[in-house]
Amino acid sequence: MATASNPTRGTGLRRVPGVLLRIVLALFFAFPIVFMLISSFKPDQQIFKDLGSIRAFLPVGHVSLANYRGVFDRVPAMRFLMNSIVISAVTVALGIVVNSMAAFALSRMRWPGRRLLLTLIIATLIVPFETFALPMVWWVNKLPWLQFDGSHLVITEGWLDTYRVQILPFVANAFSVFLFHQYFQSIPKELDEAALMDGASWFGVYRRIIMPLSGPAVATVAILTFLPMWNSYLWPLMVVQDEHLRPVMIGIQYFFQLNVSWGQIMAYSTMITVPVLALFLAFQRAFINSIASSGVKG
Incomplete structure (x- = not known):
């Protein structure tokens, strides 16, 4: 008697090459992160000794937390981390509000010149x-x-060496406005x-209807705003001289002064990379959903 074929088994077999390919790609892109993490526990001599072999990706040899202790002895790492967390978090929060309100006005409200203004906003992306x-x-x-100067309110000039110079210039973002605009376009206007x-007022529509339905877009904008703020190097280097106000990326240059310790560099790099990976893993589903539903629209 002939045995009926199992369609589920055939489908599973066809998926094997795709799964294997994704595993290979994941391992390929994970190698630098694994190397950085493992090397952060090894002294410099051990790092260079293990190069060129699989031992570079394994916690073997002399493994300790000495590099992490050295990081805190060499730079005010905790201060840098707190500065970056504050700067990135405030920029993300303000950016979501400002850019979503701008996109709401451009996508849901009818007024002359809104298409031209949107075009000009998008054009700034090429600069x-x-x-x-x-x-x-x-x-x-x-x-x-x-x-405030004591009990008096005074007007000062200049924003250098402040938190605001690292936050306010980057609150408004053309790509965030565009992403919100595209996502808002997918929400039925009959709700408005x-x-x-x-x-309801227009602000009530924005606050009670549009934003509660835009979770994926909010998560995507949060990630895309957080990453450049966390990785910011050139701008803080130009406008911040006070060590107590500097973000984490500026701290990297401290390790290339005098005696270079590659183990400490790996430890510091691990400390500033983990928050970014945690943020992406926490919001990856919303990020993918937003890109799929709004990012491909024309």
């Missing part, structure tokens, strides 16, 4: 940051700021009309 970095340094050094007929 590299390095071309206007120096003029922006001059401008932020001339900008006023209100602050129904809410407006019930007496």
